[in-house]
Amino acid sequence: MPKKSRMSLGTLNTILNTAPLIIQGATRLLKAIKEKNIIENKDMDIPDTLDGLKNELERVNRRLENTSNSTVEQIKLIEELARQNKMLAESIQKLNRKTNLLALFLIIALIMVITWLFIF
Numbered sequence: 736m737p738k739k740s741r742m743s744l745g746t747l748n749t750i751l752n753t754a755p756l757i758i759q760g761a762t763r764l765l766k767a768i769k770e771k772n773i774i775e776n777k778d779m780d781i782p783d784t785l786d787g788l789k790n791e792l793e794r795v796n797r798r799l800e801n802t803s804n805s806t807v808e809q810i811k812l813i814e815e816l817a818r819q820n821k822m823l824a825e826s827i828q829k830l831n832r833k834t835n836l837l838a839l840f841l842i843i844a845l846i847m848v849i850t851w852l853f854i855f
Contacts (some may be wrong), residue, residue, distance in 0.1 A: 745826065749819070749822050749823075749826075750819065750823075753815065753818075753819050756815055757812065757815050757816065757819070760808060760811050760812035760815060761812060763808045764805065764808040764809055764812055767801060767804050767805035767808055768805060770801050
C-alpha cells in the first residue's frame, strides 16, 4: 500500500487560496475555446463581393483575436499552476528537512537510551 504524504497546513491553505484563481482561469479558457469552436463551425462561404470579402476578413480577425485570448488564458493558467507547483515543492522540501532532523534526533535519543541502559 503506497504511503500517503501529508501536506503542511500552510500548503493546504495556499492551495485553497489560489484555487479560485485557477478556476477562473480555466473557466475563461473554456469560454474562449467554446467561442472558437462556434466560429469555426459556421459555414465557410467563399465571398463573391467586396463586402463579402470584408466580412470574411472581419470574421478571420475575430477568430485570430479569440485564438490570442485563448492562448493568453492558457498561459495565465499554466503560470498559476506552475507557481502553485513551486510552492508545493518548497513545502515538501521543508517537510523533508524537518523529517530528516526529527529522524536524527530520534537516533541520538535511541543511542542515549541504549547507552544509559548499558551503564546502569
